[in-house]
Amino acid sequence: MKVIKNDKTAELVGLSFGDGSLTRRKDSDVLRFQLRGDVSEDRDHYFSHIIPLFNEQISKPLLNKDVPTVTSKPPYASFGIAIQNNIVGELLSQLGIPIGRKEELNIPSWIKGDRNYLISFIRGLFDTDGTIFCKRNYSIKNNKRHTQIKLKIVTVSRNLAFELKEALDIIGIKNYIKIQRKKIEKDAYHIEVSGGINVEKWFQIIGSNNSKHVTKFLVWKKFGFCPPYTNLKQRQSFLSGELIPDLFYAGMGERSNPLEGQKPGELEGLVP
Numbered sequence: 001m002k003v004i005k006n007d008k009t010a011e012l013v014g015l016s017f018g019d020g021s022l023t024r025r026k027d028s029d030v031l032r033f034q035l036r037g038d039v040s041e042d043r044d045h046y047f048s049h050i051i052p053l054f055n056e057q058i059s060k061p062l063l064n065k066d067v068p069t070v071t072s073k074p075p076y077a078s079f080g081i082a083i084q085n086n087i088v089g090e091l092l093s094q095l096g097i098p099i100g101r102k103e104e105l106n107i108p109s110w111i112k113g114d115r116n117y118l119i120s121f122i123r124g125l126f127d128t129d130g131t132i133f134c135k136r137n138y139s140i141k142n143n144k145r146h147t148q149i150k151l152k153i154v155t156v157s158r159n160l161a162f163e164l165k166e167a168l169d170i171i172g173i174k175n176y177i178k179i180q181r182k183k184i185e186k187d188a189y190h191i192e193v194s195g196g197i198n199v200e201k202w203f204q205i206i207g208s209n210n211s212k213h214v215t216k217f218l219v220w221k222k223f224g225f226c227p228p229y230t231n232l233k234q235r236q237s238f239l240s241g242e243l244i245p246d247l248f249y250a251g252m253g254e255r256s257n258p259l260e261g262q263k264p265g266e267l268e269g270l271v272p
Helices: 007-019 043-063 086-095 115-129 158-171 196-205 211-223 232-240 245-249
Strands: 020-024 031-038 069-072 078-084 130-136 146-155 176-180 188-194 267-271
Touching: 007 020, 007 031, 007 043, 007 086, 007 115, 020 086, 031 043, 031 069, 031 086, 043 078, 043 086, 043 211, 115 130, 115 146, 115 158, 130 211, 146 158, 146 196, 146 211, 158 176, 158 188, 188 196, 196 211, 211 232
Parallel strands: none
Antiparallel strands: 020 031, 031 078, 069 078, 130 146, 146 188, 176 188, 176 267
């Protein structure tokens, strides 16, 4: 079984580090791979990119068939792919996707050693475990628009967080880490890129294949702001001219961003 190492499989590893899992079933000793996202916001990403990518690089060459899709019902509705096959599982493991619980993660050495592979890996991780949003600028009086754009990747793996920071430093994208201290759960590491210049550089170099992220960026580019709490269909309507984003500010309260109003001390340990 030949392991194919290229920019596409590097992206698959990044996708899997985010929303994927590779486990061994106790009853049959068969490896099971799953990759799932939000049933509404991520479905387009799966159909337009992830499923064709997995079929091209993994499922068709190894099994000569398409990967099965799976949908779970509310309250944890998700959509994605799932396959039980030791040949597929062993190949994914050799690419660097860990078998079992994802705790401390490291970027595989074959990816770290190639700039293009590294960029693809980061794009995959961002498309599954990342977010992009806009905040208000409170230094401007009576400003309700969310004009300050930011993106981030959140992980509980300290190793992965600092490897990502180092990789972004090498690529030339300004970033920093915020550590969210938790009493019961593991600490969370927020790798953040702030400001229009830096976010634009991200999309020029790394990019995104997830329309959930791309539409937020394009709305910000077109209008200079992007309202919070919008869904993919609404943002697509902004871009096509069917909807006016300013209408989403009617009756909106003073603090409307999901990350605003963070409790003091929850985010600390800034690492520039």
